[in-house]
Amino acid sequence: MEDVLTENPPPSRFFQEDLNNFVPPPESLPSPFIIFSNPKPELPLRPSLLIIAVSSPSLYVFHNLPSKTLLGSLIMPEVPFSGNTMEPSLEDKSCNIYSLSSTDDKNSILLVSVQLPVSPERSHIVSRLLIGQDIIPERVIILDSIQSRNFRGKLSPDETLAAKLETSSEKKATSCVNLDYFPSGSVIDGLSASLLSRCQLRNIRGTLVISWPEFGPSVVRFVGALLKNIVPSLDIASVNKDLDKYSSKTGLKKDAWLDSDLYT
Amino acid sequence: MEFVVEEGKRVSEECSTLILPALSIGNVGQLAVDLLVSSTGAERIGYLDDPNLLPCVGNDAYGPLPCGEIALPLEVYESFSIATTLAQQRSPVAKGMMIKFAENIAEFAASSGKKHVVVLSSLDFQRLHNLDMSRGPQVYYLSNVESDGRDDHCERLGFGRLHEYDSEGRCWKYLSSVFDENNKEELTFPSEDELEDIDYYPSLPFAALFSAFKAKGLVVTCLLCYCSEGDNIPDAFLLAEAASKLTGLSPDKFRGEEGGKWRIPYSWKSMYGAPPDMSMF
Numbered sequence: 001m002e003d004v005l006t007e008n009p010p011p012s013r014f015f016q017e018d019l020n021n022f023v024p025p026p027e028s029l030p031s032p033f034i035i036f037s038n039p040k041p042e043l044p045l046r047p048s049l050l051i052i053a054v055s056s057p058s059l060y061v062f063h064n065l066p067s068k069t070l071l072g073s074l075i076m077p078e079v080p081f082s083g084n085t086m087e088p089s090l091e092d093k094s095c096n097i098y099s100l101s102s103t104d105d106k107n108s109i110l111l112v113s114v115q116l117p118v119s120p121e122r123s124h125i126v127s128r129l130l131i132g133q134d135i136i137p138e139r140v141i142i143l144d145s146i147q148s149r150n151f152r153g154k155l156s157p158d159e160t161l162a163a164k165l166e167t168s169s170e171k172k173a174t175s176c177v178n179l180d181y182f183p184s185g186s187v188i189d190g191l192s193a194s195l196l197s198r199c200q201l202r203n204i205r206g207t208l209v210i211s212w213p214e215f216g217p218s219v220v221r222f223v224g225a226l227l228k229n230i231v232p233s234l235d236i237a238s239v240n241k242d243l244d245k246y247s248s249k250t251g252l253k254k255d256a257w258l259d260s261d262l263y264t
Numbered sequence: 265m266e267f268v269v270e271e272g273k274r275v276s277e278e279c280s281t282l283i284l285p286a287l288s289i290g291n292v293g294q295l296a297v298d299l300l301v302s303s304t305g306a307e308r309i310g311y312l313d314d315p316n317l318l319p320c321v322g323n324d325a326y327g328p329l330p331c332g333e334i335a336l337p338l339e340v341y342e343s344f345s346i347a348t349t350l351a352q353q354r355s356p357v358a359k360g361m362m363i364k365f366a367e368n369i370a371e372f373a374a375s376s377g378k379k380h381v382v383v384l385s386s387l388d389f390q391r392l393h394n395l396d397m398s399r400g401p402q403v404y405y406l407s408n409v410e411s412d413g414r415d416d417h418c419e420r421l422g423f424g425r426l427h428e429y430d431s432e433g434r435c436w437k438y439l440s441s442v443f444d445e446n447n448k449e450e451l452t453f454p455s456e457d458e459l460e461d462i463d464y465y466p467s468l469p470f471a472a473l474f475s476a477f478k479a480k481g482l483v484v485t486c487l488l489c490y491c492s493e494g495d496n497i498p499d500a501f502l503l504a505e506a507a508s509k510l511t512g513l514s515p516d517k518f519r520g521e522e523g524g525k526w527r528i529p530y531s532w533k534s535m536y537g538a539p540p541d542m543s544m545f
Binding site for chain 2: 019024120187194200
C-alpha cells in the first residue's frame, strides 16, 4: 500500500538546468516528414474525421481493426527502423496513417497509430505535420491515457476512468463523446496535448479522450465501444477476440513481446 | 511565435502594460499571475504558440467552476478596467531554448504596442546573503529605467533594489549582446563549468526576459522575492500585491471573494494533489 505521508506530490517543480539560460541549445534534428503510399493521394487530405491513437489500448484497437488501408507513414529521422516488420505490427516503432475502407468516401475517416516515441520537444513539429498541412481534418479525436504524474487526484488500478478535453469549436457543436471533463488543476502533456492545442489554434473541432488505466482489457473494451459510438460502421468484433491475451505492459500479445533494439 | 486571437475577441490598444511570469523556483511568478487573472476578472483574448514551449493542456484554471474551456500553455488575458495585459505560462521552455523564447516573446510585446513589461519571478532563498527579517517579507526589483537597475518609483514603493545586478558582469553583458540586433561581435556562450555564484542571477529566466524586453526599447521591471520550494501561495500573494501596487491598480478594480481583493483560482484547490485516503484510519 502506498504511504500517504511520503507519497510524492505531482511534479510541478523544476530541475536547475530547466531554469538555466546558459544550457546550450540541443543539436537540431532533421525535420520529420510524411511519406504516402503509391499512388500518392491528392493533397491535402481533407478527412471529415481524423482519429489519432497515442495510448497503448487505442493502438491495440486500431491494430486489430479490419478494413483499413495503409495510406502513409510519418517518419522521424531520429527513430531507427531496426526491428520494424514489413507488415504493420504493434511492435513496430512507426506512425502509420490509415483510411477506413468501410466508408463510402475512401479518405473520409483517417486513423493514425502513433507507435513511436515522440518527445515533448518534438511534439510541436509532429502535430503540425499531422494537422493542418498535408492533412486538414474537419474534426479530430485523440486517444491517450491519463498520466498519473500529472493527475492531482486518486487513480485506482482497478477502476476504468475516462474524461475529455475539447476545443472551443467542439464545445459549441453537438459532441458525440459523452464524458465528463478532465478535472481542473490536472494537466495532460506530450504529443496529445500538442495535437489538441493545434486544433484549438486552427479552430478545428477536436476532442482529447484520456482513459485509465494505461493498459488492460477493460480500457481496450472502453476505447472500442467509444469508437463504435463515434463511427457506427466500425467493425470492432476482432478487437475483443483475443483480449485476454492482451499484455498488461506492452499492448502486445504476451508471448510475442520483443525488445527490437536488442534482437536485430 | 504566433499570436492567435480567440474568436470574437480583439486586442485592446489601451492595454499598454504587460505582466507575465518567469519560470522560477516554486512557480511563484505563475501563481501570482493566476491570482491577478482570477481577481481582476481578466478575459482570455488569445494564445501564443511557440515551438520552444513544451506542450500541455488542461481544463479551465479559474472557474468559478471548471466548465471545460481548454487551457493552453501560453495564454493572453486582458482586463480593460485595468488597462493591463497578462500572459500566463503553464509549461516549461525546452531545455536550452530560453534565450530564443525570450526573444520571441519580446517581439510579441513590442509589436503589440506594449510600453511597460512587468516580469514576476522568485529567487532561491539559499542565495540570499543578507537576511533582514525586521521589514517582513521583502520584494526586490530590477529595472532598466536607470543603468544600474534602479527606479525611483520602485524605491518609493518600498521595494529593494537587486544589488546583485551588474550590467558589466560577464553573463549580464552576454545577455545584453545576444538580444542586441546590431551586435556584430561573436559571442561566447558561457560554459556551465565556468559559472560562478554571482552568475546565478543572470542564469535565470527572468534575466533573459529582462534583457530581451530591454533590447526592444520597452520599460521593464522585474519583481522578485526569495523563497524555498514548498507552500508558495504566500509568496504568490506577495508578488501579486507588489505588481498591483507597481501598476497602480486600485482595490476597486479587483473582484475578490467576499468583498476582499483576491479571488483564489479554482485550479488551486488541487494544487498539492488529492487528499489522503481516509479509509486507512
